[in-house]
Amino acid sequence: xxxxxxxxxxxxxxxxxxxxxxxxxxxxxxxxxxxxxxxxxxxxxxxxxxxxxxxxxxxxxxxxxxxxxxxxxxxxxxxxxxxxxxxxxxxxxxxxxxxxxxxxxxxxxxxxxxxxxxxxxxxxxxxxxxxxxxxxxxxxxxxxxxxxxxxxxxxxxxxxxxxxxxxxxxxxxxxxxxxxxxxxxxxxxxxxxxxxxxxxxxxxxxxxxxxxxxxxxxxxxxxxxxxxxxxxxxxxxxxxxxxxxxxxxxxxxxxxxxxxxxxxxxxxxxxxxxxxxxxxxxxxxxxxxxxxxxxxxxxxxxxxxxxxxxxxxxxxxxxxxxxxxxxx
Amino acid sequence: xxxxxxxxxxxxxxxxxxxxxxxxxxxxxxxxxxxxxxxxxxxxxxxxxxxxxxxxxxxxxxxxxxxxxxxxxxxxxxxxxxxxxxxxxxxxxxxxxxxxxxxxxxxxxxxxxxxxxxxxxxxxxxxxxxxxxxxxxxxxxxxxxxxxxxxxxxxxxxxxxxxxxxxxxxxxxxxxxxxxxxxxxxxxxxxxxxxxxxxxxxxxxxxxxxxxxxxxxxxxxxxxxxxxxxxxxxxxxxxxxxxxxxxxxxxxxxxxxxxxxxxxxxxxxxxxxxxxxxxxxxxxxxxxxxxxxxxxxxxxxxx
Numbered sequence: 355x356x357x358x359x360x361x362x363x364x365x366x367x368x369x370x371x372x373x374x375x376x377x378x379x380x381x382x383x384x385x386x387x388x389x390x391x392x393x394x395x396x397x398x399x400x401x402x403x404x405x406x407x408x409x410x411x412x413x414x415x416x417x418x419x420x421x422x423x424x425x426x427x428x429x430x431x432x433x434x435x436x437x438x439x440x441x442x443x444x445x446x447x448x449x450x451x452x453x454x455x456x457x458x459x460x461x462x463x464x465x466x467x468x469x470x471x472x473x474x475x476x477x478x479x480x481x482x483x484x485x486x487x488x489x490x491x492x493x494x495x496x497x498x499x500x501x502x503x504x505x506x507x508x509x510x511x512x513x514x515x516x517x518x519x520x521x522x523x524x525x526x527x528x529x530x531x532x533x534x535x536x537x538x539x540x541x542x543x544x545x546x547x548x549x550x551x552x553x554x555x556x557x558x559x560x561x562x563x564x565x566x567x568x569x570x571x572x573x574x575x576x577x578x579x580x581x582x583x584x585x586x587x588x589x590x591x592x593x594x595x596x597x598x599x600x601x602x603x604x605x606x607x608x609x610x611x612x613x614x615x616x617x618x619x620x621x622x623x624x625x626x627x628x629x630x631x632x633x634x635x636x637x638x639x640x641x642x643x644x645x646x647x648x649x650x651x652x653x654x655x656x657x658x659x660x661x662x663x664x665x666x667x668x669x670x671x672x673x674x675x676x677x678x679x680x681x682x
Numbered sequence: 683x684x685x686x687x688x689x690x691x692x693x694x695x696x697x698x699x700x701x702x703x704x705x706x707x708x709x710x711x712x713x714x715x716x717x718x719x720x721x722x723x724x725x726x727x728x729x730x731x732x733x734x735x736x737x738x739x740x741x742x743x744x745x746x747x748x749x750x751x752x753x754x755x756x757x758x759x760x761x762x763x764x765x766x767x768x769x770x771x772x773x774x775x776x777x778x779x780x781x782x783x784x785x786x787x788x789x790x791x792x793x794x795x796x797x798x799x800x801x802x803x804x805x806x807x808x809x810x811x812x813x814x815x816x817x818x819x820x821x822x823x824x825x826x827x828x829x830x831x832x833x834x835x836x837x838x839x840x841x842x843x844x845x846x847x848x849x850x851x852x853x854x855x856x857x858x859x860x861x862x863x864x865x866x867x868x869x870x871x872x873x874x875x876x877x878x879x880x881x882x883x884x885x886x887x888x889x890x891x892x893x894x895x896x897x898x899x900x901x902x903x904x905x906x907x908x909x910x911x912x913x914x915x916x917x918x919x920x921x922x923x924x925x926x927x928x929x930x931x932x933x934x935x936x937x938x939x940x941x942x943x944x945x946x947x948x949x950x951x952x953x954x955x956x957x958x959x960x961x962x963x964x965x966x967x968x969x970x971x972x973x974x975x976x977x978x979x980x981x982x983x984x985x
């Protein structure tokens with residue numbers, strides 16, 4: 355139970371998402387949850403909700419991603435606030451017309467006559483040999499689609515607040531969560547986070563290290579290791595990607611003059627690319643050297659554990675890039 | 683029906699004179715399905731429609747002036763000139779909207795119906811779509827959801843005989859589109875979509891059932907597309923279909939009225955004169971509207 359000192363008793367990331375949804379469902383009967391096996395809560399973010407809110411508000415769907423996302427678009431226009439769990443975010447490809455051409459376009463095409471207060475939750479990233487169709491981070495596709503807001507919390511605190519912000523938003527917000535972080539620990543604190551926020555932790559002076567999701571965890575671990583070597587790293591966890599927290603990002607780079615960007619998406623047109631380009635445009639004068647990008651090479655995520663590990667930026671690879679950046 | 687006919691003919695003429703931008707799909711010949719169904723709806727009900735949807739919008743009661751303005755890309759259009767012919771939308775008037783993607787709006791109607799049921803508004807939703815959408819998977823996914831959720835939605839398939847440039851029968855397996863829907867355990871009937879009275883009777887029954895018991899229903903309206911897939915197609919499309927031999931739905935209604943002992947000659951002339959004046963005035967007003975201000979290009983992406 356929630357006590358006076360903490361907004362949520364959740365101590366792990368997936369339960370923090372579920373607790374945030376529960377908070378919103380208690381406060382607003384229009385908030386409903388549907389998707390694939392949401393009553394069991396296979397992926398975590400909806401686990402336990404059916405016990406409190408019942409089968410009317412927590413609805414298991416057929417494996418028809420296009421139709422249940424499309425129905426959510428209609429329901430959102432009609433006055434509900436659906437939270438749709440699509441399990442793996444790469445299942446959104448099955449529903450891409452509804453997501454991009456419909457949800458992402460209708461407000462614009464109708465001249466602002468409709469709002470689509472819809473949340474799409476999905477896991478993103480490799481968590482151990484699920485192979486290419488269940489391990490991707492499609493953030494860049496969603497950002498390029500236009501009309502979609504995207505957040506990717508990496509801690510229970512971020513998860514709790516960003517999920518609530520997503521549900522309260524009048525726009526479609528995609529909430530990504532990394533399967534390797536579902537059980538990661540951390541306390542939910544009072545400092546509320548909203549769409550467009552980034553989390554700077556730790557603060558540092560030598561290099562700005564920008565990262566998202568699991569990469570933010572690895573970035574923090576790398577920063578701790580590098581501190582022992584005397585390199586002061588500032589990690590900017592870009593947990594909101596649309597809106598992009600440019601102010602925080604640019605302020606950090608202007609302070610350090612060096613930037614390394616880490617992304618679990620494929621390199622070409624990745625979030626890393628967008629961050630690097632944005633930094634070059636906004637803070638070029640402050641840069642002492644080129645912005646370095648670490649991302650997945652332009653291949654699908656392989657199945658074999660050693661191959662999977664080889665394509666995803668590791669803590670060591672991040673540390674190497676930061677050391678190189680710090681030398682200039 | 684007369685208003686729809688005159689509205690569409692005015693657009694055909696505008697296109698011929700090079701005064702329309704974009705692609706325009708006209709509904710001439712299909713007036714009876716739109717009017718037969720929309721005449722059963724109330725305030726608060728919603729429809730979703732298709733790239734060929736002017737008749738649905740007009741039958742739902744949308745203003746010809748704002749429809750023309752939208753199709754001409756003017757500031758005073760329903761969407762401020764940001765949707766155009768294929769995407770006219772007026773949710774406040776019960777028309778969530780047309781849709782440029784074949785089958786794109788069907789699932790929205792299921793969601794709108796679920797919202798109406800959950801919020802207890804008493805509203806129903808109607809999904810208009812064509813025979814082309816009968817070969818889109820989302821139709822069957824949506825039928826499945828509608829039956830599982832028991833929501834007040836009426837699926838209306840306007841089978842006009844052509845899937846763009848291809849005869850529907852050449853690309854559609856099985857006995858009929860209605861028979862496909864029936865497989866989901868949904869009441870499904872095929873009717874003569876050119877007879878507004880028949881369509882109206884079938885829709886009335888389905889909508890009443892949806893409203894009272896929250897049950898979905900499916901109506902296949904067999905009709906005929908008089909014009910091409912879109913205006914101007916003759917510039918590249920070789921002849922691909924037989925001469926249209928359809929019965930005019932307006933003539934058909936006139937004959938039904940005559941059979942009921944109503945004198946129609948003067949009635950029809952006066953309706954046509956009145957509607958022609960209204961449509962002409964609406965077009966003149968819309969054409970005089972300004973273009974949207976440039977800043978509108980950058981607005982309405984997010985709330």
